[in-house]
Amino acid sequence: MEGLYLLILAGLASGGIYACLAVALVMIYRATNEVNFAQGEMAMLSAYLCWGCLDAGYSYIFSVAITLIASFAFGVFVQKFVMSRFQKSSHFVVLIAYLALFMIFNSIAGASFGYTVKPFPSPFGGLALTSIGLSGHIVGSAATTLALIFIVYGLFKFTKLGLAMRAAAVAPVTCRLAGIDVGLMLALGWGIAAAIGSVSAILAAPLFYLEPSMMLGVLLYAFAGALLGGISNPWGAAVGAVMVGMAETLMGAYVVGTEIKTTVAFFLIILVLIVKPEGLFGHRFVARV
Amino acid sequence: VNPDAGIMSTFLVFRYRTFTATIIWIVIVASSLLLLPTYYLFVFASIGANFVAIIGLVILVGYSGQVSLGHGAFVGLGAYLCAILMDRTGLPYWQAVPATGAIAFAVGFLFGFPALRLEALSLALATFALAIVFPQVVKFRWLAPITGGTTGLLLDRPKSMLPQYLSVDQSLFLFVALWAMGMYFLALRIGNSTLALRWRALRDHRVVAEAMGVNRLMNNNYAFAVSAMYGGVAGALWTVLTQFVAPDTFGFFLSLTLLVGAVIGGVHSILGALLGAAFIQFIPTIAENVSKSAPWAIYGITLLIVISVAPDGIAGLLRRKANSMIKTILDAKKDHD
Numbered sequence: 001m002e003g004l005y006l007l008i009l010a011g012l013a014s015g016g017i018y019a020c021l022a023v024a025l026v027m028i029y030r031a032t033n034e035v036n037f038a039q040g041e042m043a044m045l046s047a048y049l050c051w052g053c054l055d056a057g058y059s060y061i062f063s064v065a066i067t068l069i070a071s072f073a074f075g076v077f078v079q080k081f082v083m084s085r086f087q088k089s090s091h092f093v094v095l096i097a098y099l100a101l102f103m104i105f106n107s108i109a110g111a112s113f114g115y116t117v118k119p120f121p122s123p124f125g126g127l128a129l130t131s132i133g134l135s136g137h138i139v140g141s142a143a144t145t146l147a148l149i150f151i152v153y154g155l156f157k158f159t160k161l162g163l164a165m166r167a168a169a170v171a172p173v174t175c176r177l178a179g180i181d182v183g184l185m186l187a188l189g190w191g192i193a194a195a196i197g198s199v200s201a202i203l204a205a206p207l208f209y210l211e212p213s214m215m216l217g218v219l220l221y222a223f224a225g226a227l228l229g230g231i232s233n234p235w236g237a238a239v240g241a242v243m244v245g246m247a248e249t250l251m252g253a254y255v256v257g258t259e260i261k262t263t264v265a266f267f268l269i270i271l272v273l274i275v276k277p278e279g280l281f282g283h284r285f286v287a288r289v
Numbered sequence: 290v291n292p293d294a295g296i297m298s299t300f301l302v303f304r305y306r307t308f309t310a311t312i313i314w315i316v317i318v319a320s321s322l323l324l325l326p327t328y329y330l331f332v333f334a335s336i337g338a339n340f341v342a343i344i345g346l347v348i349l350v351g352y353s354g355q356v357s358l359g360h361g362a363f364v365g366l367g368a369y370l371c372a373i374l375m376d377r378t379g380l381p382y383w384q385a386v387p388a389t390g391a392i393a394f395a396v397g398f399l400f401g402f403p404a405l406r407l408e409a410l411s412l413a414l415a416t417f418a419l420a421i422v423f424p425q426v427v428k429f430r431w432l433a434p435i436t437g438g439t440t441g442l443l444l445d446r447p448k449s450m451l452p453q454y455l456s457v458d459q460s461l462f463l464f465v466a467l468w469a470m471g472m473y474f475l476a477l478r479i480g481n482s483t484l485a486l487r488w489r490a491l492r493d494h495r496v497v498a499e500a501m502g503v504n505r506l507m508n509n510n511y512a513f514a515v516s517a518m519y520g521g522v523a524g525a526l527w528t529v530l531t532q533f534v535a536p537d538t539f540g541f542f543l544s545l546t547l548l549v550g551a552v553i554g555g556v557h558s559i560l561g562a563l564l565g566a567a568f569i570q571f572i573p574t575i576a577e578n579v580s581k582s583a584p585w586a587i588y589g590i591t592l593l594i595v596i597s598v599a600p601d602g603i604a605g606l607l608r609r610k611a612n613s614m615i616k617t618i619l620d621a622k623k624d625h626d
Binding site: 086091097103106111220223224231260263270271273277 | 350354356403406407408409410411413414415417418421422425426428429430541545548549552556580581582583584585586588589590592593596597600
């Protein structure tokens with residue numbers, strides 16, 4: 001039983017990190033109706049920035065604060081100077097633009113920091129397990145992720161700003177008529193998503209170690225989790241991502257072995273999406289054609 | 290196809306283009322065989338294999354309007370199938386390649402059934418996952434006795450087709466070039482068929498197409514099947530060319546590279562696939578001297594430039610330039626008259 005308990009905790013830990021990036025994906029999705037494939041790589045760059053600050057001898061809080069501000073600015077920059085060119089393009093062109101950003105960020109990280117794996121300290125006092133089997137890092141990540149979900153949910157549900165962002169994604173032309181600055185809303189959405197993404201990378205780096213393709217797997221799981229739970233709301237996406245983390249860990253331990261756990265996990269996720277395309281907790285959108 | 294032209298002239302234009310393309314192809318292949326040193330024969334043969342793989346993507350993405358981030362997995366499937374057929378059953382390579390194409394067609398067709406029930410985003414996820422999962426499946430211990438696990442499979446070097454005239458490298462080059470030519474003409478035929486017309490209808494106006502009785506699932510399944518067949522043949526050619534397969538060659542980054550080639554060449558053009566294939570062959574060799582990360586930076590920046598300046602890729606750009614040139618000439622002629 002003790003083994004199962006520890007495995008569930010491990011599943012929660014990785015699930016929490018996937019959930020964090022999934023919330024960033026939901027953020028962009030709500031703001032632009034697209035899924036940002038470069039989100040993981042942007043987050044990875046943020047983690048490198050944080051690592052650089054720590055390496056230069058700044059305190060953890062200061063480094064994280066710098067990283068959050070810089071990531072927000074970077075997200076706004078990418079939206080304003082790159083993605084805004086593709087606002088009227090087809091989904092396919094936007095997808096290619098994201099993949100192009102993915103490649104550029106990946107090679108920037110590789111060129112500036114090398115491909116060697118770097119250890120990254122945990123913001124919550126280390127990975128050592130305490131008496132009940134929880135490390136400070138797991139508890140801290142779970143709390144951070146929960147806080148982020150509350151913030152994003154609250155933002156979209158209760159604030160005028162969130163309402164304006166949702167509206168800008170769904171009906172940009174009408175929004176302009178109503179006096180909403182659509183460009184500003186998109187930029188804000190990107191900025192906030194990049195900041196959330198940077199948190200997810202800081203949480204992931206102590207577990208997966210810092211290297212340029214660190215976030216590829218995390219992005220895949222976060223994306224899967226978001227679709228599984230329903231990408232239209234942060235709660236669904238986060239719960240979906242935690243389920244993906246648990247399924248992956250438990251499947252690896254009890255059912256098929258670690259070599260092929262990803263394959264089986266994805267097989268199941270795709271099955272669910274065939275039966276329930278809007279995700280487990282998502283709304284069905286009716287499109288007029 | 291010009292709608293104003295009668296059926297006969299369309300047919301003639303098509304025949305004329307086929308004829309010209311064949312002549313150009315024969316000239317290029319023959320002169321390469323005579324002039325190029327062994328290393329460049331290999332490079333050009335690799336372009337041929339990439340070309341076939343990218344045609345598969347052009348058919349899926351350009352013709353039928355579906356996105357695949359996992360085309361590399363079908364290339365990997367073809368490479369492994371061909372290697373296993375040659376390794377286990379002792380099939381000669383010229384039989385293993387078409388057999389692989391047929392199996393890949395069937396697999397693509399079957400893959401289409403679940404995949405096409407997914408919405409656009411979920412389909413992207415499914416193909417993305419396929420690309421990431423493929424190397425793991427190949428390495429899996431139940432399959433390792435057949436696939437060679439992490440080390441992959443090493444095959445014997447094939448003999449020359451015409452030992453008295455051609456060296457082994459020349460023979461392999463000729464083999465790949467012939468296949469690439471065949472697959473090119475097949476793609477042209479498919480592009481002019483009613484199947485491609487149905488794909489275009491479904492791509493551009495799904496509801497209208499379905500209302501007119503075009504079966505979306507079946508037709509798009511064919512798109513997947515044809516695309517997988519092209520991927521499979523490309524993989525098989527790759528195996529014949531290198532006589533070696535290993536799992537990590539066929540990861541996500543291969544799918545990404547092929548997509549780069551398709552977009553830069555032009556997703557709506559078969560000839561664009563050739564330009565794209567040359568691009569992804571030459572850029573890494575040129576850029577890797579600078580640094581390990583340089584090829585991806587170049588890919589990314591070129592992609593951004595291409596999609597903002599010429600969303601139809603280099604082929605689309607060339608076509609537009611040629612059309613406007615013809616138009617100026619015609620206008621000048623009209624003024625003159």
